[in-house]
Amino acid sequence: MTLGEKIIDLRKKRGLSQEDLAITLGVSRQAVSKWEVGDATPDTEKVVALAEYFDVSTDWLLRDIAPQQSSSGGKDAHMSPAQARAGAPLLLCMTLGGSACGLFLLFYGRFFAPTDTPTVIGVILQICAIALAMGFGLYLKNSVDAPQGSDFIRAFWRVDIWIVALLPMRVFYFTFLQVLNLIPEATLSRLWFTLPQPLWTLGRVILFAGIPIMLYVAVCLFVSLVLCHRPRKKG
Numbered sequence: 001m002t003l004g005e006k007i008i009d010l011r012k013k014r015g016l017s018q019e020d021l022a023i024t025l026g027v028s029r030q031a032v033s034k035w036e037v038g039d040a041t042p043d044t045e046k047v048v049a050l051a052e053y054f055d056v057s058t059d060w061l062l063r064d065i066a067p068q069q070s071s072s073g074g075k076d077a078h079m080s081p082a083q084a085r086a087g088a089p090l091l092l093c094m095t096l097g098g099s100a101c102g103l104f105l106l107f108y109g110r111f112f113a114p115t116d117t118p119t120v121i122g123v124i125l126q127i128c129a130i131a132l133a134m135g136f137g138l139y140l141k142n143s144v145d146a147p148q149g150s151d152f153i154r155a156f157w158r159v160d161i162w163i164v165a166l167l168p169m170r171v172f173y174f175t176f177l178q179v180l181n182l183i184p185e186a187t188l189s190r191l192w193f194t195l196p197q198p199l200w201t202l203g204r205v206i207l208f209a210g211i212p213i214m215l216y217v218a219v220c221l222f223v224s225l226v227l228c229h230r231p232r233k234k235g
Contacts, residue, residue: 004036006061010054025049088140088152095133095156099163102126106167130160161223169216176212 001009011021018036022029025046034040042050051058105122113119133156141149 002038003041003061004038007032007050008036010050010056014054024053088136088148091136092133092152092155095129095136096159096163098129098132099126099160102129103163103166126164130164133160158224162220165216165220165223169212169219172215173212177208 007021011018016024018032019029022032025032027046031040031042035042047058047061051061102122102125105118105125107122109116109119109122134153137149137153137156139149140152
């Protein structure tokens, strides 16, 4: 078998397209195509990258000798792009669900539970959900399919920011109330009671509820629409 035939065989066994392999190796699809038809030969760096990715020896790629099998008995230790695309939606739902359950336990432990156990479990659950989502996304991005990994991370944070931001917003709210308590009560009384009753009620609602809610929504929308927006490809 020629080097090009070996690349074709390894690529098809992994379920990769030429574009998938090109993204993994950091080359163009045309370069992979030329390697496979024999019009060009990959340089030493790319040969090493091919050997590491497909778990074979460079000697086998360049010469017709037996491939070195991995310690796992020759099983494919990598996830193919097809497997990643199939598993990503399920893992996304699981991590978002775990983060939401963690938030529920946090608030339950803070306001209703007689012990701190639900709070601790909620914190651990949220940390694990975020770590799992980020780890899976970075794995896809660096090892399997870079666009798929980036899309997974963006999709996770578009939703999870609305869950995670509730905790710092709660801290901000109580800090905000503490700052208001520093204002002399006589000053607040003159301010509120000099206003007409409808304005007095509306002002208190805006001050104590409207400002924190608007800040929470603004932060979440900023992250969802700007920071998580898919970057445009250059060229």
